[in-house]
Amino acid sequence: xxxxxxxxxxxxRRKARTILTLVSIVAAFLLFGMLDAVRxxxxxxxxxxxxxQRLQTGSRLSFIQTLPQSLEAQIAQVPGVKMVTYANWFGxxxxxxxxxxxxxxxxxxxxxLYPEIEVSPAERKAFDxxxxxALVGEKLAQRFHWKVGDKIPMQSTIFPNREGSKNWTFxxxxxxxxxxxxxxxxxxxxxxxxxxxxDETTPYNRGQVGWYVTRVxxxxxxxxxxxxxDAISANSDHETRTQTEQAATASWMKQLxxxxxxxxxxxxxxxxxxxxxxxxxxxQAVRERTSELAVLKTIGFSSASVLAMVLAESxxxxxxxxxxxxxxxxxIIPAVSAGSGGMxxxxxxxxxxxxxxxxxxxxxxxxxxxxPALRAMRLNxxxxxxxx
Amino acid sequence: xxxxxxxxxLSKVYERGRQKVEVLHHINLDIAQGDFxxxxxxxxxxxxTLLNLIGGLDTPTGGSIGVAGQRLDQMGAGxxxxxxxxxxxxxxxxxxxxxxxxxxxxxxxxLLLTKLSAAQRxxxxxxxxxxxxxxxxxxxxxxxxxxxxxxxxxxARAIVSDPTLLVCDEPTGDLDRQSAEEVLGLLRTLxxxxxxxxxxxxxxxxxxxxxxxxxxxxxxxLVEQAAA
Numbered sequence: 001x002x003x004x005x006x007x008x009x010x011x012x013r014r015k016a017r018t019i020l021t022l023v024s025i026v027a028a029f030l031l032f033g034m035l036d037a038v039r040x041x042x043x044x045x046x047x048x049x050x051x052x053q054r055l056q057t058g059s060r061l062s063f064i065q066t067l068p069q070s071l072e073a074q075i076a077q078v079p080g081v082k083m084v085t086y087a088n089w090f091g092x093x094x095x096x097x098x099x100x101x102x103x104x105x106x107x108x109x110x111x112x113l114y115p116e117i118e119v120s121p122a123e124r125k126a127f128d129x130x131x132x133x134a135l136v137g138e139k140l141a142q143r144f145h146w147k148v149g150d151k152i153p154m155q156s157t158i159f160p161n162r163e164g165s166k167n168w169t170f171x172x173x174x175x176x177x178x179x180x181x182x183x184x185x186x187x188x189x190x191x192x193x194x195x196x197x198x199d200e201t202t203p204y205n206r207g208q209v210g211w212y213v214t215r216v217x218x219x220x221x222x223x224x225x226x227x228x229x230d231a232i233s234a235n236s237d238h239e240t241r242t243q244t245e246q247a248a249t250a251s252w253m254k255q256l257x258x259x260x261x262x263x264x265x266x267x268x269x270x271x272x273x274x275x276x277x278x279x280x281x282x283x284q285a286v287r288e289r290t291s292e293l294a295v296l297k298t299i300g301f302s303s304a305s306v307l308a309m310v311l312a313e314s315x316x317x318x319x320x321x322x323x324x325x326x327x328x329x330x331x332i333i334p335a336v337s338a339g340s341g342g343m344x345x346x347x348x349x350x351x352x353x354x355x356x357x358x359x360x361x362x363x364x365x366x367x368x369x370x371x372p373a374l375r376a377m378r379l380n381x382x383x384x385x386x387x388x
Numbered sequence: 389x390x391x392x393x394x395x396x397x398l399s400k401v402y403e404r405g406r407q408k409v410e411v412l413h414h415i416n417l418d419i420a421q422g423d424f425x426x427x428x429x430x431x432x433x434x435x436x437t438l439l440n441l442i443g444g445l446d447t448p449t450g451g452s453i454g455v456a457g458q459r460l461d462q463m464g465a466g467x468x469x470x471x472x473x474x475x476x477x478x479x480x481x482x483x484x485x486x487x488x489x490x491x492x493x494x495x496x497x498x499l500l501l502t503k504l505s506a507a508q509r510x511x512x513x514x515x516x517x518x519x520x521x522x523x524x525x526x527x528x529x530x531x532x533x534x535x536x537x538x539x540x541x542x543x544a545r546a547i548v549s550d551p552t553l554l555v556c557d558e559p560t561g562d563l564d565r566q567s568a569e570e571v572l573g574l575l576r577t578l579x580x581x582x583x584x585x586x587x588x589x590x591x592x593x594x595x596x597x598x599x600x601x602x603x604x605x606x607x608x609x610l611v612e613q614a615a616a
Binding site (some may be wrong): 002009010012295296297298299301381 | 443484
């Protein structure tokens, strides 16, 4: 610690250069914090205690392939199945095609499989009894200023009605609230419409469902139940794949994009550039201080302590920029989530991200400091003082 | 007077590519404790090389060099660094202060290698700055001081850990006459009143007059010894 003032002074010997390098490091770690939040958000999708008790059954071929509605009765007969329901993607947009809404046509018992979604008994009853009724998530209702009793138009990007129009009308009969506010971003954005209305109105569905959701009696039996469900359709034209909710969500998202790979690739490129940039800064900083480092060695600083000081300078540079960058990400992420009206529910910069960030800062600091530190350590005093 | 530095049959050969350059040839020299010695000679005569060997910055190719009974030629790099930290103070022609540190912090540098507390380091640095007459410029950075003042700060840095020996390489080479005389006067005070042994390389005969003895080197050999 007694060398800290010396390291600090050396770091800011050329203020403009150090500040420019710091800005680059801040930008890199700000990006790291934001992208890591996106990755974590995707990783956490479908992870909950209730989710562990639910299985999703979809087509083995693709998540856009439908399954026969008749499977429901067969799935319900599988030992260990407590409850089964089905749903289909509606693909709704409100007023403008850009205002995409997570809208699903669901069987009335759908809500029973999701105890983490709260709906008042009166609203639930209204949904069961209203053919054109819709339940909407709290955040979604806030986003479009909807309230119970509103009649709203919704355009499906997939399904037309019998007249060939894709414009549908719904009556909002209830608001859904997530019990877990932290993990409930998706439920707060959902729009659930009545299966019967959907199935009878569009000529395109004809007794097909998008996927089944099954609640198992014993979570330890989930694998066996999943295999039994898939066995029902084995060697048919509608073979199924049954997975836990978490695995199904991950698989579905992977079909959209491999977020882990995208985030990893971007951060790899960013950190590679950062290594070159800060490495160059450190090389220049040490090269122009050759005589000063020689003086330190002259007055008795050992080669090892000179090496340690240059490495510490490099790590300090990365820690300063990295902590500011991650700190900014921690401030910006909630603002971005709030600003998206709930569409984006990014988790804050968690302990894991801070730890990974700190490890990266230290590792990059050591990496970019290694070469100049070795050069400083091997400095020949006589040659350096003579300017050779 | 006791002999502080004992040099026997000292040689130094530098290898420049495939060429071998013998810079010092079989030097024999005794320097007494409390002496003030000036080393003079033309460029390339080997005086800075001899100074570097006396200061433990370099190791000889042959012969021996002992300071206060310790054989420098038998020490490794780490041991030499530790020896320099506790026994030698260095003064260079171009001051070689850290430009980003205040005069006080520059003087404190050698004390970072001791076990002294921060408060004690500060106190000792202040005393050293008082000794060179610059206590009032303690917070100034080298760029805010004149050449003479910078060299006095360098001398304060050299004496702050109370070394036995001061080695000075052209300490007045970059100064005007008045500043040079102030610096030389200061070195003489340190020698006479504080008992520091000083070995100084200089080109300037007027600077050499401040020393007790002057030795002349030519082509790596001691050619003449004159008492001041």
